Each structure stands twice: as structure tokens, then as C-alpha cells.
Amino acid sequence: MAQKTYDVVVVGSGPSGGTLAAHLAHYGVDVALVEGGPKINTRTDFNTHAMPFHFPNRHIPVMKPGKQGFDSERSRGIGGKSLTWNAVAWRFSQRDFKGRSHDGAGADWPLEYRDMAPYYDRIEREVGVCGNLDGLEDLPDGHFLPPVPMKCSDLIVKRGAARLGVNVIHVRKSTLSKPMAGRPSCHFCGNCMAGCDVVAKYNSADCHIAPAVKTGHLEVMGDSIVREVMVSTENRVTGVRFLNRLTKAEGEVRGRVVVVSCACVQSVALLLMSKSRLYPTGLGNSSGHLGKDFIPHFTGGVQCFLKEMIGQPAANDEGFLDHAYVPSFMHSRKRDYARSFGIQFNYQNRRSVGWARDIGGLGKGFKQAVEDRYPAFLTFSPYGEMLPNDRCFVDLDHSKKDAYGLPLARRNVFFGENDLKIFKDMTAWSVRILESAGAEILSVSDEPRTNHELGGCRMGSDSKTSVLNQWCQSHDVPNLFVVDGSAFPSASEKNPTHTMMALAARTAGRIAGQLKNKEL
Amino acid sequence: MADRRETLKIIGAVGSTCAFPYSADELYGQHAHQSPNAPAPPSKPLVFTPAEMALVTRLADLIIPATATPGAVAAGVPMYIDYVVSSSARWRKLFRQGFAWLQREKFPELSEERQIALLTPLIEQADKAKPGPWRQGQARTEPKLSTEAAFMKAFKSMTADGFFTSKQGLVESLHYAGNTVLAEFPACLHEH
Numbered sequence: 155m156a157q158k159t160y161d162v163v164v165v166g167s168g169p170s171g172g173t174l175a176a177h178l179a180h181y182g183v184d185v186a187l188v189e190g191g192p193k194i195n196t197r198t199d200f201n202t203h204a205m206p207f208h209f210p211n212r213h214i215p216v217m218k219p220g221k222q223g224f225d226s227e228r229s230r231g232i233g234g235k236s237l238t239w240n241a242v243a244w245r246f247s248q249r250d251f252k253g254r255s256h257d258g259a260g261a262d263w264p265l266e267y268r269d270m271a272p273y274y275d276r277i278e279r280e281v282g283v284c285g286n287l288d289g290l291e292d293l294p295d296g297h298f299l300p301p302v303p304m305k306c307s308d309l310i311v312k313r314g315a316a317r318l319g320v321n322v323i324h325v326r327k328s329t330l331s332k333p334m335a336g337r338p339s340c341h342f343c344g345n346c347m348a349g350c351d352v353v354a355k356y357n358s359a360d361c362h363i364a365p366a367v368k369t370g371h372l373e374v375m376g377d378s379i380v381r382e383v384m385v386s387t388e389n390r391v392t393g394v395r396f397l398n399r400l401t402k403a404e405g406e407v408r409g410r411v412v413v414v415s416c417a418c419v420q421s422v423a424l425l426l427m428s429k430s431r432l433y434p435t436g437l438g439n440s441s442g443h444l445g446k447d448f449i450p451h452f453t454g455g456v457q458c459f460l461k462e463m464i465g466q467p468a469a470n471d472e473g474f475l476d477h478a479y480v481p482s483f484m485h486s487r488k489r490d491y492a493r494s495f496g497i498q499f500n501y502q503n504r505r506s507v508g509w510a511r512d513i514g515g516l517g518k519g520f521k522q523a524v525e526d527r528y529p530a531f532l533t534f535s536p537y538g539e540m541l542p543n544d545r546c547f548v549d550l551d552h553s554k555k556d557a558y559g560l561p562l563a564r565r566n567v568f569f570g571e572n573d574l575k576i577f578k579d580m581t582a583w584s585v586r587i588l589e590s591a592g593a594e595i596l597s598v599s600d601e602p603r604t605n606h607e608l609g610g611c612r613m614g615s616d617s618k619t620s621v622l623n624q625w626c627q628s629h630d631v632p633n634l635f636v637v638d639g640s641a642f643p644s645a646s647e648k649n650p651t652h653t654m655m656a657l658a659a660r661t662a663g664r665i666a667g668q669l670k671n672k673e674l
Numbered sequence: 675m676a677d678r679r680e681t682l683k684i685i686g687a688v689g690s691t692c693a694f695p696y697s698a699d700e701l702y703g704q705h706a707h708q709s710p711n712a713p714a715p716p717s718k719p720l721v722f723t724p725a726e727m728a729l730v731t732r733l734a735d736l737i738i739p740a741t742a743t744p745g746a747v748a749a750g751v752p753m754y755i756d757y758v759v760s761s762s763a764r765w766r767k768l769f770r771q772g773f774a775w776l777q778r779e780k781f782p783e784l785s786e787e788r789q790i791a792l793l794t795p796l797i798e799q800a801d802k803a804k805p806g807p808w809r810q811g812q813a814r815t816e817p818k819l820s821t822e823a824a825f826m827k828a829f830k831s832m833t834a835d836g837f838f839t840s841k842q843g844l845v846e847s848l849h850y851a852g853n854t855v856l857a858e859f860p861a862c863l864h865e866h
Contacts, residue, residue, distance in 0.1 A: 203853055206839035210716065210757050306862035313866050342856040470851035473859050504852050507838035511831040514801040516737045516793060521745075521847070524838065528848045569810060601808035 160186040160373075161669055163394055163409030165380045165424065168234020169651050170638040170658045171415030172358025173277070176366035177662035183669060185372045186407050187363065188396060190379040190416075191230030192222040194237065196360055200349030206505055214348065214505075228420055230399075232376050233359030235417060236651070238347050240475055240501065241327040241355045243283045243652035245274045245294040249485065250646035253539075259492035259572065260541045261447070261643040264615040264624040267294065273656035273663075281356045282334040283652070285326030293323075293481050293648070299331045302340070305471045307500055307532055308478035310460050314591025315480060320583075325479045325498075328356035328652070337361070344472020344503055355474070378405065381560055383412050383428040383437055383634065391437075391634045397558050411633045411665060411674055415658070418607040418639040422448075422548045423563035425611065425636070438628040438636075443621050445549050447542040447612045449645045450604035452569065454577060456534040456584045457509055458593040463530035468504075476501035480536075480587070482647050484579070491575035493539040496647045497584060502533045509596060527594075534588060536580035537605070539647045543570040548610045569602055577602045606650050611640035626661045633674050637661050719753065720760035726769075729776055730755055736789060737833045744842040746833050754836035755829070765828065772825030793826060800827035 164175045167189040175187040194200075199221040206212040216224050216238070224231040224238075231237060248267035253260050271294070277283075278297040285298040301324035304312065312322035329346065330339045340354040353360045366372045377399040384392045384406070393408035414421045422445050428437035436444045480497035509531060510524045540546070545568035550561040569577070585598060614620025617629035626641050628634040637658050639650055646653075668674040719727055730752045738746035746752075759765040776782075779792060800823050806815030819827065837843040844850045 205841070205844070205853070207841045207844065210754075211761075212754065212835065212839035302859050303861040306864055306866075309862055309864070309866040340859075341854075342859050343854060344852045468849040468851050470854060470856070472852040477859070504850055505839075505844065507844070507848065508835070510838045511834040512801075513834075514798075516797050516830065517790065518739055518741055521738050521741060524834070525743075525847060574810075 157408055159393075160184050160407065160409040162186075162411040162413060162665060163188060163407055164413045164415060165383075165394055166190075166234060166415035166417060166421070166638070167232045167358060167363060167374070168229060168415065168417055168638070169236040169239070169356075169358050170417075170654045171413070172233065172236065172362045173655045174413060174415060174637055174658035174662045175372055176358075176362035177659055178666055179366040179369045179372035181662070181666035182369075182371060183666050186409060187372060187374045188378045188380055188394060188407060189230070189232050189234075189374065189376050190228065190399060191225055191232065191234075191376065192399070193374075193376050194222070194224060194231045194233060194359065196233070196237065196349060196353060196357060197351050200237075200351060202345050202348045202351040203343065204348075216349070229417055230379075232363065232374065233357045236357040237349050237359065239355075239651060240347055240649075241329045241651075242476070242479075242498070242649040243278075243285070243326050243328045244648040245296055245656075246270070246646050246648060246653050247292045247294055249292060250644070250648065253493060253644045253646075257492040260449075261612065261614060261620075263643050264613055264620075269624075270653070270656050270660065273659040274652070276659055277652065277655045281328050281361055281655075282330045282332075282337070283326055283328050284331035286324040288323045288481075290321075290323075290481060292485055296326075298326065299334070301326075302331050302474065302477055304478045305473060305500060306469065307460055307463060307471065307530075310462055311499065311532070311587065311591045312478065314589075314593075315587045317590050318587060320480060320483055320587060322478050322480055325476050327474065329474050330354045335361075340474050342473045344475065344505075346475050347503075375407065378407075379558055379560075380416075380424060381427060381558070383414065383424065385428070385430050385432060385437060385631060387432070389432060389631055391631055402558060411635065411669070413635040413637055413661075413665070415636070415638045418610060419548050419563045419565060421636055421638055421640045422610040423550060423561075426550050427560065433630070438621055438630040438634055440630045441618055441621055443612065443619060445610050446544075446547045447609045447643065448546045448548050448565070448567075448607075449540045449542050449609040449642070450565075450567070451537045451606040451608070451645060451647070451650075452540055452573060452577060452602040452604050453535050453537050454581050454584070454599040454602060455536075456581070456588055456598050457596040458532055458534065458588050459527045459530040459596065460532055461530070461592045461594055464594070465526045466529050468529045472504055475503070489579065491572045491579070492541065493572070493576065494647050495536045495538040495576055495580040495583075497534060497536045497580070497587075498649075499534040500532050501535075502531060504528075504531075512596060532588075532593070534584050536584050537647050537649075538573065538576040538580050538602075539645050540573050541570055542609065543568060546570075565604075565607075567604055573602065606639070606645070608639040608642040608645045608650055611636045612643040613641045614643055625664045626657065627664075635661060635665065716753070716757065719756040721766060722752075722756045722759070726773055727752060727756070729773060729781065732782065732789070733793075733829055734833050736786075736793060737830055738837045738843075743847040746837045749837050749840035749842035751833055751836040751840070754840075755832045758832055758836075768821070768825055768828060771821050772829070775822050775825070796820075796823045796826040797830060799823040800830065803827065
């Protein structure tokens with residue numbers, strides 16, 4: 155039997171791959187969506203509502219007993235990281251896309267805000283994003299469902315920040331504040347990142363992939379761990395080779411176009427593993443930039459207690475985790491570094507009381523001190539933008555293989571001078587704002603930690619210094635695309651998923667158009 | 675019931691104009707928060723002897739005593755500590771040293787006052803101990819603590835972790851109120 159050749163093979167089913175595959179299917183393009191993990195029933199498989207005391211080690215596992223594993227490290231499972239994300243959804247601003255033009259550091263995107271705006275619009279209408287219209291130059295407004303009220307504790311922080319001239323706004327999230335498209339609104343159980351079991355929070359499996367399967371144009375192939383993107387001697391990618399997650403049996407699927415959307419580091423790893431005579435150092439790596447320009451966000455953090463709430467009754471205020479945000483305010487202030495930071499806060503889940511061990515003393519006094527402070531606990535996490543540097547990159551560690559014999563991806567993280575200046579300043583501002591809000595500080599982290607992995611496969615207008623063009627298309631191989639955070643040439647300080655989804659929608663339109671015109 | 679009405683309203687609102695409607699056949703029904711089918715805790719200690727369990731129970735009771743709300747012992751913290759210690763050779767060694775020290779001090783025979791007097795300076799030492807500053811590319815220096823203080827630091831951390839994640843700690847002592855279904859998030863009515 156002749157093997158079917160799909161129009162497009164998409165590797166990875168998270169917010170990028172899921173959005174892209176669904177959009178392509180909607181355009182009538184035949185898509186095979188290949189995902190390393192199993193199908194997960196978001197209604198029944200996650201431990202969304204468990205309590206720590208249900209488990210002898212008091213650690214709530216992601217999956218219910220007997221359910222197929224969700225690999226958190228590589229987010230394998232249909233829906234990828236969108237299953238367990240916190241759903242924060244910002245638009246990047248023109249300044250975010252043109253950082254280098256503004257302050258001379260890092261890299262510009264080869265596109266403008268106006269190129270992305272229609273796709274942000276489209277994603278917001280499609281998946282539902284709640285938020286307020288704030289009219290901020292650096293945080294463009296969109297089509298929002300009503301914002302969710304701020305918590306009492308948010309308002310205390312807001313008042314403290316206002317004394318310093320710092321703005322606190324409603325968070326914007328891809329979580330429904332009103333029923334939409336058959337999905338219920340959020341019920342504020344506070345367990346978003348354990349996996350939302352009613353799909354009030356967006357996930358690509360339920361919101362994009364499942365409906366798109368009904369078009370008849372999308373075939374989902376789970377449990378298929380892609381180990382190689384195949385390339386022909388005519389410099390065309392022809393499909394992917396995979397290993398069955400359970401049986402390790404080899405398989406392949408062919409396509410006219412291949413899109414890699416495995417979530418940043420894993421996308422880079424797949425391309426580095428896809429060596430050939432044409433591309434001895436990794437597929438599409440003629441620039442030598444594959445794996446370089448790795449620019450994850452870095453965060454620190456302050457733990458504190460709002461004095462006003464110490465000794466007050468505990469409230470049911472987990473909500474949908476963070477309800478408020480401190481948008482970047484340093485772009486317009488005097489500073490000795492490039493770029494900026496924003497602050498996420500008050501997203502703690504009150505089922506976890508890990509800070510109690512750091513309260514001093516023992517006996518009744520200790521117990522009372524924890525009881526009094528419990529309603530007042532608050533976490534504060536500034537996120538800074540990293541600039542690319544030579545010592546921060548992703549490569550393969552051939553000395554460490556996974557269960558399938560594939561080398562592990564290795565993150566080599568190094569903070570440059572500018573990054574450390576931002577870290578110092580964002581930590582100082584965090585303490586300043588919290589003290590102004592009347593907080594008792596418990597701990598201040600002095601160690602930058604990475605989150606929101608970005609870069610490694612950056613887009614750019616110069617094929618010598620970038621891997622992709624503005625359409626997420628390989629400079630080297632015209633029918634190869636990489637669509638996820640790895641394509642970001644600069645990171646902004648804003649949570650990136652909304653921009654990944656808009657980028658996926660934009661790229662899907664481009665691929666569908668090019669296939670129609672037989673340009674691919 | 676408000677929840678039921680809310681659910682029915684939601685089911686009635688299935689979108690027909692959205693390009694990607696959430697499939698009606700997969701609509702969730704009544705949303706009940708259920709406890710998971712969790713494994714049963716072990717019925718007897720995995721590593722501690724009866725004499726060691728007695729020491730652990732006494733220490734846990736001193737760190738988080740019963741007040742108007744239950745304390746560490748009623749919350750099963752000694753069994754939790756046994757569980758944690760069983761999982762690591764490092765903890766087993768530290769606890770062996772800690773138990774030997776308590777025996778040398780004839781801890782079980784001391785009055786409560788003298789037990790507290792013995793532990794308090796060690797807890798204070800442990801509370802103050804902080805690791806060295808972060809430096810890129812270097813391991814942090816661990817705080818220097820005597821074996822007894824290191825033991826008490828670990829013991830207090832395990833007691834706090836075990837108690838405040840127990841039902842007695844989280845629900846009865848701290849009054850955890852979350853993990854519920856709210857039709858809408860209540861706006862704050864305080865003056866701010």
C-alpha cells in the first residue's frame with residue numbers, strides 16, 4: 155500500500171503546534187499532527203482537585219493513579235504545555251518586536267506589531283481572553299472578555315505601588331470569565347496549573363485540536379516520539395521518523411511540508427538530531443545559529459506577608475491564581491541597562507504552605523505565627539528579559555540518552571551583565587513596592603532562575619545570523635518551518651504563549667496560501 | 675441550587691459561530707470536585723523503631739502542639755517524618771545521629787521545660803542559618819551547623835511540611851477555604 159503523503163506534518167501539539175494544525179485543517183489542508191505523548195482526557199485524568207493529604211508524601215502528582223503519564227519535562231501529551239500553563243496572555247508591543255532599534259541590544263524581529271495584530275485579534279476571538287482595556291503603549295489592548303475582579307491583597311499591593319507611581323493592572327488570561335463556544339466560565343477553584351478539568355482555561359487539545367479533527371483534515375498521531383526530520387538530496391524535507399512511545403517500534407509519516415513545534419528546547423534538539431550530508435551540524439543550520447540565542451526569561455522572587463491581612467480570617471481567594479500584574483514601567487525611566495521587567499504576583503496556591511518552615515521558633519508561638527500569617531502570604535515574581543550571549547545555548551548531551559536512545563537536550567544558561575543588572579533592579583523594585591504596600595518580607599531570592607524558554611532557532615532577515623525568516627520558515631530548507639518559542643529573536647518581559655499562538659495562526663495562513671499557490 | 679442553574683445556563687450557551695466550537699458531545703456535566711483514588715498510607719513505621727517513634731512523637735508535639743486546633747501528633751506527622759526519612763540515606767544518617775544525641779541527653783526523662791530549653795537554642799541557630807550568596811557558576815556554600823542543629827532544622831522543616839499539608843493542619847488549623855466552585859469571583863468590598 156502506498157504511504158499517504160500529507161500536505162503538512164506538524165510535530166508537537168502544544169499551544170503552537172495545536173493552533174497551527176487546527177488552523178491549517180480549517181483552511182482545508184490535510185495535516186498529520188505527531189505528538190510524543192498520549193491522549194489525555196482533561197476532564198478525568200488530572201489531579202485537579204486533590205489535596206496534599208490524599209498522598210503519603212503530601213505531593214500531588216499531575217496524573218490520577220492509573221492514567222497515562224504526562225511527561226512534564228518535555229510536556230509530552232496531546233495539548234503539551236497548554237494543559238498545565240497559567241494562561242497569562244499578553245500581546246507584545248511594537249517596542250518588544252523592535253528592541254534593538256530602541257536600545258541597540260539584542261535582535262529585532264523581522265516583523266512589526268501591525269503584522270501580528272490581526273492574528274492576536276483572531277486568537278483572542280477564538281479562545282477567549284479576559285482582561286481590561288488599559289490603554290498602555292507597551293501592552294497593546296485587544297478583544298477581551300470582562301476582567302476578573304482583583305483580590306483584596308491585589309488592591310493592597312496596587313495602593314502601595316501607586317505611591318511609587320507604579321501601575322497595577324488586571325491580568326489578562328486565556329481563561330474564560332464568561333461562557334464561550336461551549337466552554338464554561340472559570341469557577342475559581344485555584345488549581346489552574348494542575349490542569350483545568352472544565353476547559354475554562356484554554357488548552358490546545360480541547361479548544362483547537364478536537365474541533366479541528368471534525369473537519370476531516372486533521373489526523374492526530376499520539377505516542378509518536380519524533381527522532382528525525384528527513385531531508386532529501388534535493389534539499390526538501392519529506393517527513394519525520396518516530397518511535398512508538400510504548401513499543402519503541404519505528405515509523406514514519408510523510409508530508410509536503412514539515413512544521414516543528416516541540417516547545418523551544420525540544421525543537422532545537424530535534425533539528426540538532428536531524429543530521430544529514432547536507433546538514434552535518436543539524437537541519438537548517440547553515441548559519442551556525444541553531445541552538446544559540448537561547449533567551450529564556452529569568453525570574454527571582456520575594457515572599458512576604460501583607461501586614462494588613464495578618465490575623466484576618468482565611469479567604470477563599472485562590473481565584474484563577476494571579477488576578478493582577480505590574481506591567482513594565484522601566485522603559486520610560488532612567489536605568490543603566492537595556493530592556494525591562496514585569497511582575498507577576500499573588501499566584502500562590504494556598505494548598506501549599508512550604509514557607510511555614512521558615513517562620514522562627516517552636517511550640518505554640520510558632521504555630522500561632524503561621525496561622526496568623528497564612529491569609530496574608532503573597533509571592534511576588536518579577537520577570538526580566540534576557541539578551542542573547544555566546545555562553546547561553548542549547549545543545550545535545552550525547553553522554554546522556556533517554557529510554558529511546560536519544561541524546562538529552564542540554565540547556566547551557568549563562569547570565570550576561572545586562573541580565574544581572576535587570577535582576578538586581580527588579581528585585582530592588584519588588585521589595586520597594588511590597589514595603590510601600592506594608593509587607594513583612596520573609597525572603598528575597600538572590601538567584602535568577604529561568605522560565606519561559608525562548609530562542610535557539612531565531613527568526614531574522616539575515617540568513618547568516620538567524621535560522622528562520624519572518625514566516626518561521628527555514629532560510630535553508632523552504633518547506634521546513636519551526637513554530638514555537640524557539641523562533642523568538644527577542645523575549646520581551648511578557649509571558650510568551652499568546653504571541654506563540656498568534657505566530658502559529660500567522661504561519662498557518664502563510665503555509666495554506668503557499669500550498670494553494672503551489673509555492674511550497 | 676445555584677450551581678446547577680449555572681451549569682444548565684452554560685450548556686445552553688453552546689457557540690455556533692466560533693470557528694472552533696468546543697464539541698457539544700464532550701460537554702462536561704455537573705462539575706463535582708472529587709477526591710482522587712489515593713494510595714493508603716503505610717500502617718506502621720518504615721524505618722523508626724518504637725523507641726525512635728516515641729522520640730519523634732515527642733519532638734513533633736513540642737514543635738507544633740495541640741492548641742484550640744489539633745497539633746502535629748493528631749495530624750500523623752510522626753508517620754510522615756518516618757516516610758520522608760525512609761526515602762533518603764542522608765536523612766537516615768542525620769536522624770541516627772540526632773537520636774543518639776537525644777539519648778545522651780536523656781531527653782525522654784527531662785521535664786517539658788527542660789526539653790524546650792534544650793531545643794530552643796538549636797532551633798534559633800537553625801532559623802538563623804542561611805546559605806551563602808548566589809554566584810554564577812558556583813555552588814552555594816551551605817550554612818555551618820552543628821549536627822544537633824542540622825537535625826533540629828530538618829526535623830522542624832519536616833514537622834511544618836507534614837502538619838501544614840495535613841487535613842488537621844491545612845483545614846482545621848489554617849482554615850483553608852479554596853478548591854471550591856464559585857459562580858463568580860467576589861469583588862473586594864474593603865476600603866483600599
